[in-house]
Amino acid sequence: MQRGCGVRALDILKTGRWTAYIAAAGLALHAPAAYADTVVVTAGHMVDTLNGTVTDNPVVTVTDGRIVSVSSGTAPETGPETGDDVRRVDLPGMTIMPGLIDMHVHLTGLAEIGGYRTFQYTDAFWTVAGVANARATVEAGFTTVRNLGSSDYADVALKQGIERGLVPGPRIVPATYAIGVTGGHCDNNFLPPSYDAKSEALAEGKAALRARVREHRKYGAEVIKICATGGVFSKGTTVGEQQMTVDEIRDVVEIAHILGMKVAAHAHGNDGIKAAIRGGVDTIEHASYLDDEAIRMAKEAGVAFSMDIYNTEYTLAEGEKNGVLEESLAKERQVGGIQRESFRKAVKAGANVVFGSDAAIFPHGLNARQLPVMVRFGMTPVQALQAATSEAARALGRENDVGAIAVGRYGDIIAVQGNPTQDVSIMTNVRFVMKGGEVVKNAR
Ligand SMILES: [Zn+2]
CATH class of the missing domain: 3.20.20.140 (Metal-dependent hydrolases)
Incomplete structure (x- = not known):
């Protein structure tokens, strides 16, 4: 975002079209919804890495790459009438967790x-x-x-x-x-x-x-x-x-x-x-x-x-x-x-x-093959998953960005079949990957 603004400012300096620049900036500030890209993700279950628990029927909304809401239940109907460019990813029966x-x-x-x-x-x-x-x-x-x-x-x-x-x-x-x-x-x-x-x-x-x-x-x-x-x-x-x-x-x-x-x-x-x-x-x-x-x-x-x-x-x-x-x-x-x-x-x-x-x-x-080894040598499956998500984010100093499906963090969401808090080895078979709200892999 900052880089984009920088480029635009540079262009303006080159062309001298200050009025156009200010008008464009004002428009963007007052009508952000027109530019918002929103994706709603639903699934059967979600690993909450911050609490070490599994919740049912999660509904996660990602706007412009960041998570803006996490709830459970039925996803709201989405369509053109919402005003945003809303996409929908439904992962029935699957378990989602942070990347x-x-x-x-x-x-x-x-x-x-x-x-x-x-x-x-x-x-x-x-x-x-x-x-x-x-x-x-x-x-x-x-x-x-x-x-x-x-x-x-x-x-x-x-x-x-x-x-x-x-x-x-x-x-x-x-x-x-x-x-x-x-x-x-x-x-x-x-x-x-x-x-x-x-x-x-x-x-x-x-x-x-x-x-x-x-x-x-x-x-x-x-x-x-x-x-x-x-x-x-x-x-x-x-x-x-x-x-x-x-x-x-x-x-x-x-x-x-x-x-x-x-x-x-x-x-x-x-x-x-x-x-x-x-x-x-x-x-x-x-x-x-x-x-x-x-x-x-x-x-x-x-x-x-x-x-x-x-x-x-x-x-x-x-x-x-x-x-x-x-x-x-x-x-x-x-x-x-x-x-x-x-x-x-x-x-x-x-x-x-x-x-x-x-x-x-x-x-x-093959990185995820280490998770079952971590369990074999003393971690619980939840601890191993946290070591690769919320705890890693903390050690990175990036707990506002990654490591949990939580409001404010990037829309980095992966999905597996089954419950990884019971059998962590299923993490070696990740079927769905979203990064910053963009689907990277979809092999359901
Ligand atoms: Zn090394």
Whole structure:
């Protein structure tokens, strides 16, 4: 909306037709109904993610992309006489809920191309892959994602293409490049020194880290991702090793926060997790080695854990075929089971655990397969659904926009057959997806 006004104002400046501009603006202000696009959605049931309950016969009205009313009973008759352009979507017998949120994806990565095989493709190939992955993601019911690391600002390009309506995809909260240290998880460690290959986003020392955060913001980042420890898929790192100091993390966080961005820290090892919490980050990604103190610290600081506990089986079954290094497979064998026990411990202790899948480690569009795993390791189905909706929205700082079917939020509504609060596995079969009042998928 603001962008549209800006463009119009620019046109006016060029042509000098001020009177026409003011008249047009006045008309728009006084007769908004003439421009309103309204859709009324009815269904058999609705998961209320804010209260953790299921209600019957919901009627949801979405105007200009945002939810304007939520009630139950019979939908009002709609037609030309209402004055608005009213559409109607009836989903009899189906259960609606808010569009899902994945707090950790890499839309410009492909699970099928791993290790050294990535070097067979040119840089912009990954943006093209991102177009396909964005479609698969939104069609799976994920209407919002945090993209925690991509090269060449490809996630910003994808976001712009989706918002322009050029390609289908979720709402993207882009991190652009993950910020890391030399030789760390987010550096490029695959080639010998003569190639001088390194990540664009290496930063060490106060000034460099602060400048890097500001540069990310300048080019479209809305969240900052740091690599606080080693990781599974990087070459030459161990998952337990701490790679950034508390002071370095604090520098990133201070600038990110004053610029209105949250900070997500990739951290597997216990020391790195604690350093990240002390440094003030907002979410811990992976969180594999959690002791009781780390869980307590996270709870006290209001830090959420985003734990990718689905992808282990995929990596161990398909990784070798996909070119993943043996070193990475060994690390996954070491860390997968431990991470799931940490997940169980964190949930039991009442920590805030949100849905983050690390899609790109496994194929995009299969994200919801993590929900039953979250239930297997200690969440109730309702908790798992909230982790992927209302709780994720809160961790994003976007609880006015997404994560619930509630007045004021975007008309992001998905539908399944059956009751996901009893059997969460049905979320892997989302039949209907609406994003901002527009139907993205309708496979009833
Ligand atoms: Zn990741």
